[in-house]
Amino acid sequence: MERLKRKIDDYLIEWKNNKDRMPLIIKGARQIGKTNAIRNFGSKHYKVFIEINFILQPQFQTIFKDGFEVHEIIKNISMKMPNVEFIPDKTLIFFDEIQACVSTATSLKAFNSDGKYDVICSGSLMGINYKEIESNSVGNKEDYIMHSMDFEEFLWAKGYKSEQIDDLYHHMLDLTPLNEIEYNVMLNNFRDYMVIGGMPRIVSQFIKNKNFSGILKMQQQILLDYEEDITKYAGGLDQGKILNAYRKIPVFLGNENKKFQISKIKDGARNREYIGVIDWLSNAGIVNISYALEQLSLPLKGNYNPNNYRLYFADTGLLIGSLDEEVQEDLRNNENFNTYKGAIYENIIADMLVKQGYLLYFYKDNQKKYEMDFFVRDKDSLIPLEVKANDNSTISLNSLIENNNIKDIKYGIKLCNKNIGFNGKFYTFPYFLAFLLKRFLKEK
Secondary structure (H helix, E strand, O other): OOOOOHHHHHHOOOOOHHHOOOEEEEEEEOOOOHHHHHHHHHHHHHOOOOOOOOOOHHHHOOOOOOOHHHHHHHHHHHHOOOOOOOOOOEEEEEEHHHHHOOHHHHHHHHHHHHHHOOEEOOOOHHHHHHHHHHHHOOOEEEEEEEEEOOHHHHHHHOOHHHHHHHHHHHHHHOOOOOOOOHHHHHHHHHHHHHHHHHHHHHHHHHHHHHHOHHHHHHHHHHHHHHHHHHHHHOOOOHHHHHHHHHHHHHHOOOOOOOOHHHHHHHOOHHHHHHHHHHHHHHOOOOOOEEEEOOOOOOOOOEEEEEEEEEEOOOOOHHHHHHHHHHHHHHHHHHOOOHHHHHHHHHHHHHHHHHHHOOOEEEEEEEOOOEOEEEEEEOOOEEEEEEEOOOOOOOOHHHHHHHHOOOOOOOEEEEEEOOOEEEOOOOEEEEEEHHHHHHHHHOOO
């Protein structure tokens, strides 16, 4: 089957065309397509492409034993790969699974100064050792955060062209509703994406079979692989505590307030015993964290409570794979996405926002009895974003916009199963257009 097009493909070409490029580290969870993307790029755009996998080829972990000068590293690689010719300015060296050989990061300063060879590094669950990697390579590398496939990449996989996606965007920009065929076709595509998620192998299987056959088994296997990685790579942290937190994500998402509470993970569990656990899951690319805002004002970053948060799966297909079989059957056979208290809708919108580069924030005011699922911002205003599993009333959204004491909120956005519109206070968009929000807010 033809390789799936990814957004990183264009980024890698831009990186190569930049004469001041530095070694590149591609971060992200396992099985999201990092290795495949780099391999495809390297073999197409370089005369010499060298791939070294420190887990599958542990003998290469000794290539830095004589120090970090580039000529010494190249000499040691060529001892193990005698048939490879290193051609300056035409060679890409790809170090994969660098969490198994953190010394690689120290070498990036030398590669950057030398400038003869391009270097890309990657690794599964690399966030685990990223602090060490960062300290060893600061100022001498670029970072790229890669995710599983977003909805636009899924549409590309289905055969949709950029012009068709631009057409969807212009409907948003002009506030013109989609016609019935456009709306229903895109909604069905989105529902498929909700069920399968964006893991490339799973998307490929779905495109090939044109049905959900084998999808659940693949999702469950990835969930098990993540558990295995936790027990393998958790380092100084308590692996049992990470597994406890990881396995409880669907439970908390199913609750009314969705707040992730350490004290309810296990009898007697205390926050201080779980320090670092949630960050570990986030750095590994497994979860997206949404923090509670303390005040509804800009800037967002300095205005949240680090102890009050919700956890979402970084790929919604994996949330589906973690649910009870009865729920999954309901989703697939009846397209009944309203089960599970809207958690699936919230999870996928969180996923879509993060894939556009947004950090996640929510707000809950028990006294005034309103809450908001997410917040984004444009140049000068704070934008409440409400996600509705049903097209019911928007009391909280209206209250926030109409509250004269909240100066930074000027309008809002509602995402639901409803066509494009604007009522003077908030924009309404169907869920499936959420992947275009950042572009819309920048250009509107």
